[in-house]
Amino acid sequence: MSPAAAKRLDETPAATGDYIQLLKPRVMSLVVFTGLTGLVAADTPLNPVLAAISVFCIAVGAGAAGALNMAWDSDIDALMRRTRARPVPTGKVSRGDAAGFGVVLSLFSVMAMGMAANYLAAGLLAFTIFFYAVIYTMWLKRSTPQNIVIGGAAGALPPVVGWAAASGHVPLNAWLLFAIIFMWTPPHFWALSLYTSGDYAKAGVPMMPVVKGAKSTRLQILIYSLILAPLGVAPAFTGLGGRLYGLVAAIGGLLFVGFAVRLFLSKAGDAPTTGEDGLYTERPGSKTARDLFAFSLAYLTLLFFVLLLEHLVSRL
Amino acid sequence: MSQAPLPFNETPEAARARRRRSWAIALGCVAFVILVFVITVIKLSQNAIIPQRY
Numbered sequence: 001m002s003p004a005a006a007k008r009l010d011e012t013p014a015a016t017g018d019y020i021q022l023l024k025p026r027v028m029s030l031v032v033f034t035g036l037t038g039l040v041a042a043d044t045p046l047n048p049v050l051a052a053i054s055v056f057c058i059a060v061g062a063g064a065a066g067a068l069n070m071a072w073d074s075d076i077d078a079l080m081r082r083t084r085a086r087p088v089p090t091g092k093v094s095r096g097d098a099a100g101f102g103v104v105l106s107l108f109s110v111m112a113m114g115m116a117a118n119y120l121a122a123g124l125l126a127f128t129i130f131f132y133a134v135i136y137t138m139w140l141k142r143s144t145p146q147n148i149v150i151g152g153a154a155g156a157l158p159p160v161v162g163w164a165a166a167s168g169h170v171p172l173n174a175w176l177l178f179a180i181i182f183m184w185t186p187p188h189f190w191a192l193s194l195y196t197s198g199d200y201a202k203a204g205v206p207m208m209p210v211v212k213g214a215k216s217t218r219l220q221i222l223i224y225s226l227i228l229a230p231l232g233v234a235p236a237f238t239g240l241g242g243r244l245y246g247l248v249a250a251i252g253g254l255l256f257v258g259f260a261v262r263l264f265l266s267k268a269g270d271a272p273t274t275g276e277d278g279l280y281t282e283r284p285g286s287k288t289a290r291d292l293f294a295f296s297l298a299y300l301t302l303l304f305f306v307l308l309l310e311h312l313v314s315r316l
Numbered sequence: 317m318s319q320a321p322l323p324f325n326e327t328p329e330a331a332r333a334r335r336r337r338s339w340a341i342a343l344g345c346v347a348f349v350i351l352v353f354v355i356t357v358i359k360l361s362q363n364a365i366i367p368q369r370y
Binding site for chain 1: 326327329332333334336337348352358359362
């Protein structure tokens with residue numbers, strides 16, 4: 001460690017909150033929610049304490065992957081407005097400490113999952129952490145504009161892990177939940193990157209708008225949205241979702257495509273992205289991208305919430 | 317009587333933060349032991365209630 005970095009660490013000692021921030025609590029909450037939905041949707045009787053421990057393990061595993069991501073990406077995090085306040089680039093936590101924290105939590109979560117649920121769930125959790133930390137963070141993120149498409153698999157696996165924890169196997173319906181999140185990821189993140197692409201360009205991250213331009217990104221968002229909308233309704237036909245789910249998914253899917261068409265016809269991302277814009281700052285022409293980003297979050301949350309609700313009610 | 321120097325030449329604030337982190341690690345270790353104990357008890361009780369058939 002350089003004397004300057006050591007001095008900075010000494011001046012701003014890491015608090016417990018900084019280590020919690022390494023776990024990416026906001027991302028973790030969505031992962032916990034989808035993992036819980038997978039666990040409940042499996043419709044397999046499971047001891048409630050073991051179920052709670054399994055969900056806890058998914059949360060800790062997701063947090064561990066986040067810590068490993070922040071340890072590896074601290075150089076580019078320091079360059080982007082959205083990420084430069086994170087504990088590693090600010091010097092509150094060293095890269096080594098963040099990496100050690102991530103490795104220890106990874107081992108802990110996988111081991112506990114193996115004990116509480118089964119080895120299939122533990123193996124899938126380990127694979128999820130590996131995929132996010134190694135395949136996405138260390139390899140894809142800096143090398144291809146398809147980074148979040150392929151890397152999205154890591155974010156799509158938690159319901160499969162939850163399903164495996166409850167039942168010990170992963171049928172087609174579990175992979176259907178995976179497919180919904182997998183297809184949802186590109187339109188969600190590319191909508192975000194359409195109005196933060198200046199940040200990504202500055203850090204040298206080849207996000208789609210940086211490499212292929214805004215117009216191509218808007219077209220690809222529309223294509224993925226057209227695939228996602230029917231895929232979202234599919235659980236209503238496989239016995240996974242009920243009538244309410246089918247209705248919500250159909251209306252949500254139509255609105256999703258509507259927002260994507262509106263974005264495709266707009267000039268979002270065309271304006272120069274210099275300056276100090278924040279994550280939710282509205283630049284000229286970027287409102288449509290911001291709207292799709294916000295709606296996509298609500299869409300996925302609602303789909304999984306209705307699915308969770310239907311399966312909980314059916315158990316009463 | 318002069319105050320004993322802090323280890324590693326750290327500032328009082330850094331020493332307090334280090335102690336808090338040490339406590340967090342200790343609590344984490346205790347929580348892990350409890351977790352393993354709870355899992356073991358539940359797993360054992362699940363096996364124990366399987367009726368023996370002869």
